[in-house]
Amino acid sequence: MTWLLDQPLTWLFATLLAYRGGCWLRDRTGRHPLAQPVLVAVLVLGALLLLTGTDLDVFDDGTAAISFLLGPATVALAVPLHRQLHRLRGYAVPLVTSIVVGSVVSMTSAWGLVTLLGGSERLAWTMTPKATTAAVSIPLSETVGGVPALTAALTILAGILGAVAGPTVLTWLRVRDARARGLAVGAASHGIGTARVLGDDEVTGAFSGLSMGLTAVVTSLLLPVLALVLGGGA
Amino acid sequence: MPDSVDVPFLTGLTWLLGCQLVGTLLVHLTDLPVPGPVVGMLLLLLVLRLRHPSEDGSPAGRGEGSVHVAADALLAHLQLFFVPAGVGVVAYLGLLRADAVPVLAGLVGSWLAGLVAVGLLAQLLGRRSARRGQGGGAA
Known part of the structure; x- marks a missing residue:
């Protein structure tokens, strides 16, 4: 049993099973917002790792192939965007304005809320890049003096939050x-939010993928400026 | 995409990985503050535009090319590829618990602020520019 738990293959298999289980649950619940396959799989596997006391390195070894596919899958977001690109015509101003404003709001509200609630300055900077994709948020966190590993965790949580609640909140607001x-x-x-909405509607998914890319660019450029203004950065 | 090989998924995956590789190389050479796959996404979009410009304007036109096959297959299970990173968060739950209130309220609050700001602003500006388009340049 211990031998089996130390095999990376065990965890690759368990990950695929847990994801399938999440898909099954989503379909069984009539696509309930909480039944996101990524959330279900993370909870199940996290609990399994804790219960069996398995080293995260073994899990990472086994699932490296899955993580690797995130790269080509990100490139693949060009395809729905290509199919929907005609919807961008006459939409440049709303697109650019909302992305820039959104990036500034995400960063400043993260910094402000953490500071207001008594968090350390380091924690405030750790929070600032969490709306961007992990490949950007982690190095950005380091640049402004945050804790990169913690930013990685917050980034994932912000993604799961969007997968679970994003569309619901927008519907409440009549967007x-x-x-x-x-x-x-x-x-x-x-x-992660893009993955959710892409499953619901291709137009939403295409614009979400585009937004993810642009937000990464804009935040990378503006966060160092914010760090100068607020006197942070290590 | 020319489908000379009868395994469109592999042909498509090769295109995707090729764009990722070139994107990663560009980031490496220029120190762009963007991940390689995101640059790869823009490169692939450029390739698709150049090879299938006719698709522009046709609502949800479905290309039959290999890139579409591979992309649709991967994107149908995009959530799966985030599972390992999500499980990694478990290791940091202890760290997050230490400052639970500022962490949780800061995370949820700023996530909500960003979402709402972009959603409302984009919808408002989108309506305005649509109206302007119809009004023939007025306003």
Whole structure:
């Protein structure tokens, strides 16, 4: 049993099973927002790792192939965007304005809320890049004096939050334009939010993927400026 | 995409990995503050535009090319690829618990602020520019 738990293959298999289980649950619950396969799989596997006391390195070894596919899958977001690109015509100003404003709001509200609630300055900077995709948020965190590993965790949580609650919140606010919904989810919850909305609607998914990319660019450029203004950065 | 090989998924995956590789190389050479796969996404979009410009304007036109096959297959299970990173968060739950209130409220609050700001602003500006388009340049 211990031998089996130390095999990377065991965890690759368990990950695929847990994800399938999450998909099954989503379909059984009539696509309930909480039944996101990524959330279900993470909870199940996290509990299994803790219960069996398995080293995270063994798990990472086994699932490296899955993580690797995130790269080509990100490139693949060009395809829905290509199919929906005609919807961008005449939409440049709303696109650019909302992404820039959104990036600034995400960063400043993260910094402000953490500071207001008594968090350390380091924690405030750790929080600032969390709306961008992990490949950007982690190095950015380091640049402004945050804790990169913690930023990675917060980034994932922001993504899961968007997958679970993003579309619901937007519906409450009567944001019905699929383009605006996609931009919002991609700007606040990067790839994980994009994965959710892409399964619901291709227009929303295409704009979410675009928004994720643009938010990464804009935040990379503006966060160092914010660090100068607020006198942070290590 | 020319489908000379009868395994469109592999042909498509090769295109995707090729774009990722070139994107990663560009980031490495220029120190762009963007991940390689995101640059790869823009490169692939450029390739698709150049090879299938006709698709522009046709609502949800489905290309039959290998890139579409591979992309649709991967994107159908995009959530799966985030599972390992999500499980990694478990290791940091202890760290997060230490400052639970500022961490949780800061995370949820700023996530909500960003989402709402972009959603409302994009919808408002989108309506305005649509109206302007119809009004023939007025306003």
